[in-house]
Amino acid sequence: MSSQSLLEFQALTFERDDWPLFNGLSGTINAGEILQITGPNGCGKTTLLHILATIQPFNTGSLCWLGSDISLCRQQYLSAIAFIGHKPGLKLSLTPRENLQWLAQLQPLTRCTSAEALVRIGLAGFEDVPCHTLSAGQLRRAALATLCMTQASLWLLDEPLTALDVQGIADLEALLLAHAAQGGAVVLSSHQALINPVVRTLALDAMAEAEL
Amino acid sequence: MTTLSGAFFGVIRRDLSIAMRHRGDLLNPLFFFLIVVTLVPLSISPEPARLAAMAPGMIWISALLATLLALDNLFQDDFTDGSLVQLMLSPQPLWLLVLAKIIAHWLVTGLPVVLFSPLLGLMLSLPEEGFAPLLLGLVLGTAVFSLLGAVGAALTVALHKGSVLLSLLVMPLYVPVLIFGTSAVQRAVDGMSYGGVMAMLAAASAFSLLVAPFAAAGALKVGING
Amino acid sequence: MWQWFHKLGSPRWFYQISGKFLPWLALASMVLIVTGVVWGLAFAPEDARQGNSFRIIYIHVPASFLALAGYYVMAAAGAVGMIWKMKLADMVMVAAAPLGAALTFIALFTGAVWGKPTWGTYWIWDARITSMLVLLFLYIGIIALSRSFSTRETSTRACAILALVGTVNIPIIYKSVDWWYTLHQPATIKLTGAPSMHPDMFKPLLVMILGFYCFYALVLLLNTRTEILLREGRATWVKELAQPK
Numbered sequence: 232m233s234s235q236s237l238l239e240f241q242a243l244t245f246e247r248d249d250w251p252l253f254n255g256l257s258g259t260i261n262a263g264e265i266l267q268i269t270g271p272n273g274c275g276k277t278t279l280l281h282i283l284a285t286i287q288p289f290n291t292g293s294l295c296w297l298g299s300d301i302s303l304c305r306q307q308y309l310s311a312i313a314f315i316g317h318k319p320g321l322k323l324s325l326t327p328r329e330n331l332q333w334l335a336q337l338q339p340l341t342r343c344t345s346a347e348a349l350v351r352i353g354l355a356g357f358e359d360v361p362c363h364t365l366s367a368g369q370l371r372r373a374a375l376a377t378l379c380m381t382q383a384s385l386w387l388l389d390e391p392l393t394a395l396d397v398q399g400i401a402d403l404e405a406l407l408l409a410h411a412a413q414g415g416a417v418v419l420s421s422h423q424a425l426i427n428p429v430v431r432t433l434a435l436d437a438m439a440e441a442e443l
Numbered sequence: 444m445t446t447l448s449g450a451f452f453g454v455i456r457r458d459l460s461i462a463m464r465h466r467g468d469l470l471n472p473l474f475f476f477l478i479v480v481t482l483v484p485l486s487i488s489p490e491p492a493r494l495a496a497m498a499p500g501m502i503w504i505s506a507l508l509a510t511l512l513a514l515d516n517l518f519q520d521d522f523t524d525g526s527l528v529q530l531m532l533s534p535q536p537l538w539l540l541v542l543a544k545i546i547a548h549w550l551v552t553g554l555p556v557v558l559f560s561p562l563l564g565l566m567l568s569l570p571e572e573g574f575a576p577l578l579l580g581l582v583l584g585t586a587v588f589s590l591l592g593a594v595g596a597a598l599t600v601a602l603h604k605g606s607v608l609l610s611l612l613v614m615p616l617y618v619p620v621l622i623f624g625t626s627a628v629q630r631a632v633d634g635m636s637y638g639g640v641m642a643m644l645a646a647a648s649a650f651s652l653l654v655a656p657f658a659a660a661g662a663l664k665v666g667i668n669g
Numbered sequence: 670m671w672q673w674f675h676k677l678g679s680p681r682w683f684y685q686i687s688g689k690f691l692p693w694l695a696l697a698s699m700v701l702i703v704t705g706v707v708w709g710l711a712f713a714p715e716d717a718r719q720g721n722s723f724r725i726i727y728i729h730v731p732a733s734f735l736a737l738a739g740y741y742v743m744a745a746a747g748a749v750g751m752i753w754k755m756k757l758a759d760m761v762m763v764a765a766a767p768l769g770a771a772l773t774f775i776a777l778f779t780g781a782v783w784g785k786p787t788w789g790t791y792w793i794w795d796a797r798i799t800s801m802l803v804l805l806f807l808y809i810g811i812i813a814l815s816r817s818f819s820t821r822e823t824s825t826r827a828c829a830i831l832a833l834v835g836t837v838n839i840p841i842i843y844k845s846v847d848w849w850y851t852l853h854q855p856a857t858i859k860l861t862g863a864p865s866m867h868p869d870m871f872k873p874l875l876v877m878i879l880g881f882y883c884f885y886a887l888v889l890l891l892n893t894r895t896e897i898l899l900r901e902g903r904a905t906w907v908k909e910l911a912q913p914k
Contacts, residue, residue, distance in 0.1 A: 248821050249903050286528060287668055288822075310534040318525025324464040325457070330526075336445055336453030337533035337540070361464075594834055598827045602817050611813055612831060615806040616838050619845035626852060647841070658834050665826040669818055 235262045237385055237416050238283065243292035245278060252278055256292070258433060260385065260416050265407055268420040270435035276420035277317065279435065280389045283418060284314040310339050313383040317390045319374035323363040327354060327373040330362065331380065340380035348379035353402060367394040378406055386410065388419040450535040451543045458547035472509040473555050479505040480563045491568040498567035499577065499628035503621055505563070506556050506581055510588040511613070513552035515606045517544065517589075517596040522667065527600070531663060538660040545593045545656065553585030569632070576631040579641060580624040583648045587620045590648070590655035597662035601669025620647055678755040680897045681906050687890050694887040701880030709873035716870070722786040727874060729779040731881035732772050733797070736804060737839075739769030739885065743811070744836040747829030757893075759825045760900065762832065764892030766815065768885070770808035777801050796850030800843050807835045821900070 236259045243256040252275040260266055268276045281287035283294070285301060285308070294301040296308045321330045331345035343351075349358050352372045362370060371394045378386060386407075392400055404425060407417050462469060483501050484494055521527035530540055560581050561574055569577065595613040599605030627640040709727035716723040743765035750758035780798050781791045792798075811828050818824035901907050 246822075249900060281668075284532060286531070306534050309532055312532070314528070314532055316525050316528055318523075318528075320525035320529045322457075322461055322521075322524060322526060324461055329457070329460070333453055333457045334529055336449045337530060337535060339445060339534070591834070594830070598814065598831060599817070605817070608813055608817055611806075612810040615803050615810065615842070616834070618803055619838075619841045622845045622849045626849070643845075654834075654837060658830060662827070662830050665823055665830060668820070668823050 236260070237262055237297065238418075239295045239298075240283070241293045241295075243282065243294070244290045245275070245282060245287075246290050253289075253435075260418060262384070262414045262416055263411050265411050265417045265419070265425075265430045267425065267430045267432045268418065268435060269422070269432050274435040276435060277389055280314070280316075280387050280418065280420055284312060284387050285309070286314075311383055312385045312387060313338070313377060313381040314387045315374055315377065315389065315391060317393065319370045321362050321370060321373055324361055326359045326361055327365070327376070328358045330373065331376060334377060335380065338377075339382040340377055341382055342380050345376070345380065348376040349373070351379050352376040353399070368396055368399060371395055372399060372402075375403060375406070378410070384415045386415065386417045386419075388417065390421060391419055392421050392423055445533070445535060447535060447539065450533060451539055454530070454540050454543035455547045455550075458544060459550065462547070462551040469551055469555065472513045472552055473559055475512055476505050476509040476556055476559060477563070479508060480566060483567065495568045495570060495632075498564060498569040499573060499625045499632070501567060502560055502563050502569070502577065503581075503584070503625045503628075506560065506585060507588060507614075507617055507621060509556050510553055510585055511592065511610055513548070514589070514592040514596050514609060514613070517548050517593055518600045518663065518666075519596070519605070522600045527663075527667065531667070536660075537663070538656040541593065541597075541660045541663065542656040545589050545659070548593075549586055549589040553589050557581040557585055569628075572634070573628045573632045576627040576637045576641065580627045580644055583641075583644045584620045584624045586648045587644075587651045588617060590651040590659075591616050593655055593659040594662050597659045598666045600663065600666040620644065623647065678753070678757050680757050680760065680901050681904070683757050684894055684897050687894060691887070691890060694883055694890065698880055698883035698887050701876055701883055705873050705877035705880050709870075709877060713870045713873050714867060719787055722783060723870075725779050725783045727877045729776060729783060730874060731878045732779065733776040733801060734878060735881055735885050736769060736773040736776050736801065739765055739772055740804065740807065740832070740839065741836060742889070743769060744829075744832040747825075747832045751826065751829045751833075756900075757897075759829075760896040761889065761893050762829060763815065763825060764889055764896050766808060766811050766828070768888055768892060770805065770812060772885070773801060773805045773808055777805060794850075794853075796847050799850070800846045803842055803846065804839070807839070811835070 238260040239258075241257045243253050244251060245253045256279070268279060270276055278287060282289050285294075285305060296304055296311070301308055320334075321327070322333075325333070327349055328345050331340070331348065334340060335345065346358060349355065352375055354369060354372055354376065357365060357369060357373075362373065365373065371391075375391060391403060395403065407419075407425075410417060480501060483497060487493065487497065518527055521530065530544075531537060533540060557578060560577055564574055564577055592609075592613050595609045598612065599609045602608065623640050623644045627637040627644065630637040630640060705727060710724055713724070715721055743762050746758045746762040746765060749755055750762060777798065780795075780801065784793055784798075785791050811831055814831055815824050815828045818827060898907055898910075
């Protein structure tokens with residue numbers, strides 16, 4: 232396990248209509264690390280993940296991937312991250328397999344096939360049924376199946392535990408640990424504490440000036 | 444690694460197969476198109492001569508409204524279920540993926556309207572000479588409607604009740620296409636050459652093809668943070 | 670040069686410097702407009718065919734000029750704000766939209782009033798009036814879009830994109846409407862504006878156009894200053910400004 236820093240954000244400021252959500256937020260995410268963002272509702276967990284995923288622009292500050300500014304290496308950065316938002320990102324009229332195959336054409340999901348990933352995440356037998364017949368927990372699993380397939384080194388997960396049962400949470404944690412052990416990094420937001428003790432937490436209070 | 448063409452055609456194929464699973468939705472704009480045109484003789488006059496005079500304009504306006512009606516769905520569904528974000532986080536150039544979505548959207552909304560238009564021409568007693576320029580013009584015109592409309596659809600993607608706003612934003616931009624499109628048919632009916640007008644329509648669609656995917660990609664990056 | 674550009678981007682600096690310009694602009698626009706109005710209404714010769722009703726051009730023409738120019742001002746400000754992330758340009762864009770829409774409306778309204786004695790009807794699908802109407806729709810689209818977003822940043826970016834797309838389209842729209850009009854133009858109605866104008870009619874018009882430009886700049890500055898105060902309300906210099914001395 233190396234402790235090379237992958238993503239570094241410095242003095243991030245994000246304002247929503249002049250109301251600062253973050254004011255000078257800094258931190259680094261190192262290889263082999265699982266970082267959990269905690270905090271009450273509305274403190275900006277999702278916004279921070281969106282900023283890290285370059286979905287949401289920030290006002291001031293810097294975001295660096297492997298030492299170079301994100302605006303200079305956005306293409307490279309996008310092929311190095313996997314983002315799963317609180318919406319699963321699945322088309323309900325398509326099957327899990329079709330959804331994953333589509334995603335694999337857009338993003339570097341080449342470690343295993345969609346069929347293998349669906350088996351590993353516990354959706355064997357549901358590969359070819361339309362997603363609208365799946366339960367919320369199964370949908371979440373189908374979305375998380377991309378994590379088995381992705382080559383990305385940094386995972387950004389917004390509330391990944393939502394709707395998962397105990398077994399699902401254990402499976403996810405095993406995935407996260409395996410990823411971290413291989414030198415990847417994970418940033419996730421969650422209200423619940425993970426069972427896993429290796430996790431480092433970043434607490435966001437409303438308008439916090441957090442320093443890691 | 445993902446390839447450019449794989450991503451491009453993957454987006455088209457996926458959008459088409461989603462459309463095929465909601466075949467009922469595919470027909471809705473067509474029925475709308477048909478009903479609007481049916482209202483014309485009912486509200487004005489069933490007299491063939493008067494209908495023929497109005498036919499080019501009425502067909503074009505109904506085609507415009509029918510494509511506008513379907514425009515809402517270009518990005519909105521994908522935004523709601525979160526797959527739009529996944530599309531945008533692809534390392535492939537976003538404008539190309541947006542173009543793929545526009546093409547798929549045109550194939551399931553614009554093209555059926557074009558194919559349906561001769562029937563409406565018949566119903567509105569459009570003279571025979573008008574059919575060729577009507578079809579050709581609508582092919583080019585509906586492409587512009589989808590392309591420019593994509594910018595508006597991208598801007599309003601995260602807004603609730605964005606559809607009226609969307610019409611408000613894009614309809615003024617459709618004015619030139621409507622003018623060229625209807626006058627091409629009118630000129631043909633009047634026995635004049637319509638090559639020049641059609642060339643302008645072609646120029647308009649080529650220009651939209653160049654500009655709209657980039658503008659829509661930029662608009663999406665802004666619009667998703669609604 | 671770069672430093673100057675950077676300074677211009679600072680809302681505070683702009684607020685202070687524009688405050689010094691305001692009285693002069695107000696004075697210039699007042700003098701020009703009063704001169705133009707008196708000259709145009711009282712001293713310019715009567716039109717041979719239209720009589721006194723032509724005098725409305727002293728409002729109609731300058732308003733139409735600025736309605737179109739205002740769209741370009743708005744789009745240019747939006748582009749600058751988007752490319753260089755200049756906050757001030759964003760504020761100018763936001764300030765320019767309602768102003769431009771108001772001028773477009775004035776141009777349309779005076780056109781209609783002028784149309785009654787000239788054509789016998791308030792509305793006629795003349796090429797210029799139709800283009801002006803489409804321009805009004807473009808403005809309305811921008812204003813409607815700007816009101817629909819929950820955050821100001823997104824709203825500004827979205828409007829900038831729409832304004833740019835509109836700018837690219839405006840020449841095409843104008844040309845196509847002109848062309849459309851020549852197709853349908855009834856031979857009996859032909860109104861000639863500036864070309865056949867007597868110099869004595871034209872000079873007050875020039876003064877009015879200048880006056881309207883100054884007035885436009887004045888209102889744009891005032892709107893922008895309001896926008897600055899709104900957006901920078903949390904900055905200390907704005908709070909100091911609000912303190913009674």
